[in-house]
Structures are given as structure tokens and as C-alpha cells.
Amino acid sequence: MMEIKLKLEKLDCMDTKKERPFLVSGPCSAESEKQVIETAVELARHGVQVYRAGIWKPRTRPDSFEGRGTVALPWLRRVKEETGMLTTTEVANILHVKMALDAGIDILWIGARTTANPFAVQEIADAIRGSNIPVFIKNPINPDIGLWIGAIERINKAGIKKIIAIHRGFSTFQETKFRNTPHWEIPIELKRRIPELPLINDPSHICGRRDLLQDVSQKAMDLDFDGLFIESHIDPDKALSDSNQQITPEALGELINSLVIRKPEINGNGLNDILESLRVEIDGFDKSLIDILQNRMEISEQIGRFKKSKNVTILQTKRWSEIVDDRIKTGAAKGLSQNFIMKIYTAIHEESINWQNAVMRSNGKSKK
Ligand code: PEP
Ligand code: MN
Numbered sequence: 001m002m003e004i005k006l007k008l009e010k011l012d013c014m015d016t017k018k019e020r021p022f023l024v025s026g027p028c029s030a031e032s033e034k035q036v037i038e039t040a041v042e043l044a045r046h047g048v049q050v051y052r053a054g055i056w057k058p059r060t061r062p063d064s065f066e067g068r069g070t071v072a073l074p075w076l077r078r079v080k081e082e083t084g085m086l087t088t089t090e091v092a093n094i095l096h097v098k099m100a101l102d103a104g105i106d107i108l109w110i111g112a113r114t115t116a117n118p119f120a121v122q123e124i125a126d127a128i129r130g131s132n133i134p135v136f137i138k139n140p141i142n143p144d145i146g147l148w149i150g151a152i153e154r155i156n157k158a159g160i161k162k163i164i165a166i167h168r169g170f171s172t173f174q175e176t177k178f179r180n181t182p183h184w185e186i187p188i189e190l191k192r193r194i195p196e197l198p199l200i201n202d203p204s205h206i207c208g209r210r211d212l213l214q215d216v217s218q219k220a221m222d223l224d225f226d227g228l229f230i231e232s233h234i235d236p237d238k239a240l241s242d243s244n245q246q247i248t249p250e251a252l253g254e255l256i257n258s259l260v261i262r263k264p265e266i267n268g269n270g271l272n273d274i275l276e277s278l279r280v281e282i283d284g285f286d287k288s289l290i291d292i293l294q295n296r297m298e299i300s301e302q303i304g305r306f307k308k309s310k311n312v313t314i315l316q317t318k319r320w321s322e323i324v325d326d327r328i329k330t331g332a333a334k335g336l337s338q339n340f341i342m343k344i345y346t347a348i349h350e351e352s353i354n355w356q357n358a359v360m361r362s363n364g365k366s367k368k
Contacts, residue, residue, distance in 0.1 A: 004149060004153065004193060004194055006152065006153065006156045006163075006194060006196075006197070007156065007161055008156070008161055008162075008163060008196050008197060009161040009162050010162070010198065011107075011134055011162050011164065011198070013049045013050070013086060014049075014164075014198060014226065014227070018226070018261065018264075019261065020047065020256065020261065021200075021217075021220075021221060021225070021226070021227040021228045021256070021259070021261070022049060022198075022200060022226050022227025022228075023046075023047060023048045023049055023050070023227060023228055023230075023256065024048070024049070024050040024051075024052050024088065024136075024200065024227065024228070024229040024230070025043050025046075025048045025050075025051070025052060025228075025229070025230050025231070025232045025249075025252055026039060026040065026043065026048075026051040026052035026053045026231070026232060027039055027052075027053050027054075027231060027232065027233040027234075027239065027246065028053075028054055028057075028204075028231050028233070028239060028241045028242035028245075028246060029053065029054045029055075029057050029065065029067050029068070029239070029240055029241045029242075030053040030054065030055050030067070030068055030072035030075055030076070030089075031065075031068065031239070031240050032068075033075045033078070035233070035234055035235075036053060036072070036075040036076070036078075036079060037075065037078060037079065037082065038234045039232060039233060039234040039249060040079040040082070040083050040085065041082070041083060042234065042248075042249030042250070043083075043085070043232060043249045043252065044083035044084065044085055045249070045253075046249055046252055046253040046256065047256070048085060048252075049085060049086065050085060050086045050087070050088055050106070050107060051076070051079050051080075051083070051085040051086070051087050051088070052087075052088050052089070052109070052229065052231075053072070053075075053076060053087075053089060054067055054089060054090050054241070055067050055068060055069060055070070055072045055073065055076075055089045055090070055100075056069060056089075056090065056091075056092065056096055057090075057241055058090070058092060058111055058113050058114070059241070064241065065240040065241050070099055070103075073089075073099060073100070073103035073105070074103070076089065076103065076105060077103060077104055080104070080106070086106035086107060087105050087106050087107070088105065088106065088107040088108065088109050088136060089105055089108070089109065090108075090109050090110070090111045090114075091108045091109070091110065091124060092110075092111060092113075092114045092120060092124075093120065093123060093124070094123050094124070094126075094127040097124055097127040097128055098127065101128070101131060101133065105133075106133075106134070107133065107134045107135065107136060108124075108128065108133055108134075108135050108136070109135070109136040109137075109138065109166070110124060110135060110136065110137045110138060110151065110155075111138055112138045112139060112140055112141045112168055112205075113140075113141055115137060115138055115139065115140040115141075115147060115148060115151045116140035116141050116142060116144075116147055118147070118150060118151070118154070121150070121151045121154045121155070122154055124155070125154045125155050125157065125158035125160075126158065128155075128158055128160060129158040129159055130159060131160075132159070132160070132161075132162075133160065133162075134160070134162035134163070134164070135155050135160050135162070135163050135164075136163075136164050136165075136166050136200075136229070137151050137152055137155060137163060137164070137165055137166065138165075138166040138167075138168050138202070139165070139166070139167055139168060139169075139170065139186065139187070140170075141170060141171045141180075142170060142171065143170040143181075143183050143186055145186050145189055145190060145193075148165070148186075148190065149190070149193070149194070152165065152194070152197065163197065163198075164197075164198045164199070164200055164226075165187070165190060165197055165198070165199045165200070166199075166200055166201075166202050166229050167182070167186070167187040167190075167199065167200070167201050167202065167206075167220075167225070168180060168202035168205040168206060168229075169181055169182050169183070169202075169205060169206035170182075170183050170186070177212065178206055178207060178208065178212070179205065179206065179207060179208025179209070179245070180205055180206050180208070181206075182206050182216065182219075184219070184223065187199055187201075187223075187225075188223065191224075198226045198227075199225055199226055200220075200225055200226055200227040200228060200229050201216070201217065201220030201225045201227075201228055201229065202228075202229040202230070203216035203217045203220065203228065203230060204229070204230050204231040204242070204245045204246070205242075205245070207245055208242075208244060208245050209244050209245055210236075210244070210245060210246075210247055210251075213230070213245075213247065213255060214255055214258065217230070217255060217259060218259055218260065221259050221260070221261055221262070222262065224264050228256075230247070230252060230255075231245060231246045231247070232246060232247055232248065232249050232251075232252045233246040233247075233248070234248065234249070235248075236248060293348070293351075296348070296352070297351065297352060297355050300352040300355045300356055301355045301356065301358075301359055303356065304355060304356030304357075304358075304359035304360060305359050307356070307360075308359060308360050314353055314356045314357060314360065315353065320349065323345065323349075324342070324345060327341050327345055328341050328342070
């Protein structure tokens with residue numbers, strides 16, 4: 001794995017004590033001066049630190065509302081002057097960057113479709129070189145952590161130190177209850193690889209609908225995300241884009257107040273000892289799991305050797321289907337979900353095929 005070298009600094013308005021999440025909110029799109037200002041005044045009352053509004057909107061299909069464009073830039077300046085909130089808008093090319101910088105936008109944001117395109121990210125990086133402007137970087141639309149990290153590196157190499165990653169979920173072909181599948185393992189892995197990078201969650205674009213926002217926001221808090229990026233509109237049902245997922249500033253206030261904010265670390269009163277002894281148990285189980293997996297692979301290898309001597313294929317679909325059905329049933333009886341068992345067995349089966357393959361290709365007794 002290539003080493004990731006970044007020079008990062010925290011955004012001044014981000015509270016590291018985290019009694020509340022860092023909040024970025026505002027409408028999907030800036031539609032009119034009235035809508036922008038009315039929404040902003042309400043959001044400022046609910047403690048939002050950064051006001052978001054799309055001015056140039058990347059829409060999936062043509063003929064949708066594509067944002068008001070440059071006429072909306074002075075509306076955001078008014079938001080800053082009248083409420084004190086910082087402002088952010090999406091930029092996707094050099095022209096957007098120039099206009100946003102000239103208009104005094106405080107933070108730029110790179111959208112999911114743009115993060116997926118290294119040419120576009122590089123164009124933005126070159127355009128902001130030397131400007132010291134903070135940048136929010138959404139995950140790419142496809143579940144590819146490399147593209148996300150690549151975009152972060154390109155912006156950082158242009159001298160931008162204040163970078164915040166935004167997790168907004170990933171596109172899939174399948175219909176699910178979410179508009180964009182969260183794939184929580186991807187932002188968790190991003191945190192593991194770049195622990196000093198602030199990470200916030202965008203429940204609006206993950207959910208695509210209001211009734212799921214609370215759950216996803218709470219989950220992000222429980223996974224120790226630093227903040228939330230949520231769409232809010234003074235009159236969501238009339239919004240010109242993403243109407244189903246936007247909430248009123250009042251509903252946003254309720255959502256934030258109902259979040260349970262837990263501490264990332266436990267201090268005092270022997271609580272650490274309890275946690276420590278439970279972790280020792282987990283470590284023990286993990287060691288046994290790995291030993292068991294190794295034993296299982298060695299049996300697979302023996303099977304491979306046998307199949308080779310009898311000249312039969314590695315994969316016997318019938319046997320594999322039987323394993324899946326049986327393990328799902330056994331897992332269900334122990335409270336383990338079908339999805340989890342499927343994922344584990346798919347991985348085990350793949351590894352087992354690799355071990356058998358190594359035997360098939362070897363000319364003798366040698367191991368993998
Ligand atoms: C948005 O935040 O309004 C937006 C277009 O987001 P994304 O790039 O995540 O689709
Ligand atoms: Mn939107």
C-alpha cells in the first residue's frame with residue numbers, strides 16, 4: 001500500500017472538544033435571495049457554523065434545475081455579513097473556483113461526481129494553489145477509497161492544509177432504502193489510514209428521504225465522525241432540487257438536539273479496566289478465529305491435492321450452494337444476519353479457491 005503523506009491543519013471553527021457535531025447546513029441549491037437569507041437566519045439560530053448552498057448543480061439528467069449560477073454568489077456574501085456563518089459552495093472546474101474565490105466564499109466543496117474524476121480534481125487543485133482556502137472533499141460516487149484519497153492528496157499537494165472529508169454514500173444499481181449506500185467500512189478505513197483528517201457525514205445524500213436522517217446522523221456520531229453536512233430549506237416541499245431529503249431549519253434543530261453525543265475515550269473510575277478486559281477477550285477470540293481459518297485452508301489444500309489427482313475442477317457449484325444454505329441457517333440460529341454470513345463465506349470461499357489453485361498450479365508438494 002502506498003504511503004500517504006499529508007500536511008493537514010484543523011479548520012478554526014471546528015470544536016475539537018465535540019460537545020456537539022460541527023454543523024454545515026443550508027439548501028441543496030440557492031434558489032432565490034429570499035430563500036437563501038431566510039433559511040440562513042434560521043440556521044444561524046440553531047448553531048450552524050457553515051452555510052452550504054449549491055450555485056452550480058451537477059444534475060443526473062438534463063433539463064433539471066441546474067442552479068442559479070453567478071447571480072447567487074452575492075446572496076452568500078449577504079449570509080456571511082448578516083449571520084456571521086462561513087459559506088461554502090460546490091466547485092467543479094476552474095471557472096467555478098475563480099468566481100467563488102472572487103466572491104469571498106470561505107470554503108470550497110468538491111462534489112462526489114467531481115472526486116471521481118482526477119482531471120477535474122487536478123484542475124481545481126491548480127486553480128486554488130496558493131490560496132489557502134479550506135476544501136471539503138466528498139467521497140467519489142463509486143465505492144473506491146483510492147479515488148477519495150487521491151483527490152485529498154491532489155488538493156493537499158496544491159498547498160491546501162485545511163481539508164475535511166465528507167462521507168455521502170455510494171451509488172449502486174440495486175434499489176435499497178438509501179439513495180446512496182453508506183458502506184460505513186469505507187469512511188472507517190479512511191479514518192484508519194489518515195487519522196488526522198477531519199471527517200463529516202452527509203446524511204441527506206445517503207438517505208434521500210427525511211425519515212432516515214436521524215438514524216444515519218446518530219450512527220455517524222457513534223462512529224466518532226466530527227460533524228454533519230445536512231441539507232435544510234425554509235420550505236422543503238417546494239425545493240427545486242432534492243426536495244425529498246431536505247428538512248426545515250426547525251427540524252434540523254430538533255434532529256441535532258436529539259442526538260446522543262458519546263465520548264471517544266473513557267476516563268476514570270475503572271471503566272478503562274472493564275473495557276480493557278473485554279478487549280483482551282476479543283483479541284483472544286480473534287486469534288482463535290485466525291487459527292481456525294488457517295486449519296480450514298489447510299484442509300482445502302488437501303482437497304485441492306485430491307481433486308488434482310482425480311483431475312476434477314476446483315469449483316463444484318452444488319457443494320458451494322449447500323455450504324451457503326447450511327451456514328446461513330446455522331448463523332441465523334445464533335442471531336447472525338444472512339448478509340454477514342454471506343460476506344464472510346464469500347471471502348472464505350475465495351481464499352480457499354486461491355489455496356486450491358496454488359496446489360493445482362504447483363508441480364509437487366510445495367505450498368502456496
Ligand atoms: C450536494 O451536496 O447538493 C451534492 C450535489 O452532493 P453530491 O456531490 O454528494 O451528490
Ligand atoms: Mn443536494
